[in-house]
Amino acid sequence: MNMPFESNRNNWMLSVTLLSVVLGMLLAAALKTQQTVKLASGIPTTRVSGLTQLILDEKDRNKRLQGEITDLRGKVDKYEKVMGQGGSQSQVLKDELQKAKLFAGLVPAVGDGVEVVLRDSAKQIPVDADPEIKQEYIIHDVDLGAFVNVLRANGAEAISISDQDSDQRVVAITPILCDAATIKVNGVRMTSPFTITAVGPPNVMKTALEMQNGLISQFRFIDGLTKSMVKVRTGSDLVVPAYTGVTSLKYARAAESGGSPR
Amino acid sequence: MMFWVPLFGMLVGFAIIYMANVTVPPGFASYLSLATLAGLDAVLGGVRAGLEEKFKADIFVSGFIANTLLAVLLAYIGEQIGVELFLAAVVLIGGRVFLNLSLIRRYWLTKLALRKKES
Known part of the structure; x- marks a missing residue:
């Protein structure tokens, strides 16, 4: 047909084809890299x-x-x-x-006790506050640990920590440790609000938590914060679930002598 | 059809790298994808220019290289300063790919219609 354009046309076809080859290479490399990323992470999608x-x-x-x-x-x-x-x-x-x-803690326990609800403060964290002050508005692993400790010291016989997703029995080997924005209890991630359920003498435990210079009175020093973050109530027939983690021990063996203290 | 030649070239390039034992560190994965998208945009732009009979080889080749590198560089800078420039590049280039595709389709259909009229 119109010849003048024909050479021009072949010309652009050639360039486009050449760069298409490069594009194909890029495409293959990208595909392969994505595949290796997925393989390496074991996650089939990003x-x-x-x-x-x-x-x-x-x-x-x-x-x-x-x-x-x-x-x-x-x-x-x-x-x-x-x-x-x-x-x-x-x-x-x-x-x-x-x-x-x-x-x-291998079987569920039922009995009278107390329920402590700890939640991150709903109050707006002041933007210009010191980082230390900002930390005050959040429940930390040490808070959970302190409550568990005080409850135990006052006769708690079975304790569990729960959030909306899971219930974890606190047993002898239970770690309570912060992990990024969550707290891991028995290796399970939990988020606020936390409910600590303790079976034991209800009034003794409640009084111990609430007494002057006790744990709750010294919980947070910012006005009104403690009130919004900690709630304690006694209850009867509270259920503490059984421990569901691993129970086989790898390193510890029973000592021969019956373990009498020296 | 002349149309198939670039496509065939792409397949050849794809096969070469895919068969070869080439690996890219996973850290570059997102940049490589972005570069590929920029390359696709440039090639489609070239096809479109060719169909419009406005094709210039130097613009095309320099566009391919510069766009690819710039997109990657931009994404890298974005990563460094904590702004998602990566997304900006993806949205912009992706939009252009679609625009070019629709224009190519239009020229092609017009040509087909003209050819039918002639015959």
Whole structure:
């Protein structure tokens, strides 16, 4: 057809084709890198919406596994009961075992006690405040630890820490440690508000927390902050769930001599 | 159809790198993706200019290189100063890719219609 344009046309086709080759190379490299990123992290997507779904899935799985643990522990209980029917001696053993398990936190505990609700302050944190002051508005791991300690010192026999997602029994090896914006209890991330449930002498524990120069009176020194962040109430038949974490020990063994103190 | 030649070239380039044992550090992943997008924009711009018969090789080639590098540089600076310039580049270049595609489609359809009229 119109010849003058034909050479020009071939010309642009050639350039475009050449750079298309480069573009293809870039595309392949980008694709490969994305793949290695996904492989390396073990996460099949990097988009936020995909990640959200993944987290939800994992949470579901966690719930299921948690239920499985409860199921299996229940089965163990049943076997123990059946064993207990064998005779008076095994009955005694079974009772001892049950006591030990209650003490260790492996079975749910029910009883009178107190409930402490700790939440981050709803008040606006002043923008120009010192970082130290800003910290006062948030519940920290040390706060949870202090409350658990005071409750224990005043007769608490079973304690759990809960948020809206999970309940964690506080047992002998339970760590309570801050992790970025969350607090990990038994390795499970929790966020405010926290509920500490303690089975024990209700009035003794409540009084101990609320007495003058006690934990709550010294909790926060900014006006009105403590009131909005800490709530204590007594209750009857409070349920403290069983510990659902790992119970097998890798390093500790029972000592031979019966462990009598020197 | 002449149209398929650049596409074929792209496939060849893709195959070369994909088969070859080339790895890029994962830290560069986002930059590489951005560079690819900028490259795609430049190539589509070239096709469009060609169809409009306004194609100039020097503009095209320099545009390809400069746009790619600039996009990456901008994203890098954004990362350093904590502004999501990466997103700005993606939105802008992505928009241009769509614009170029729609224009290319329009020229192509017009040409087809003209050809039908002639025959």
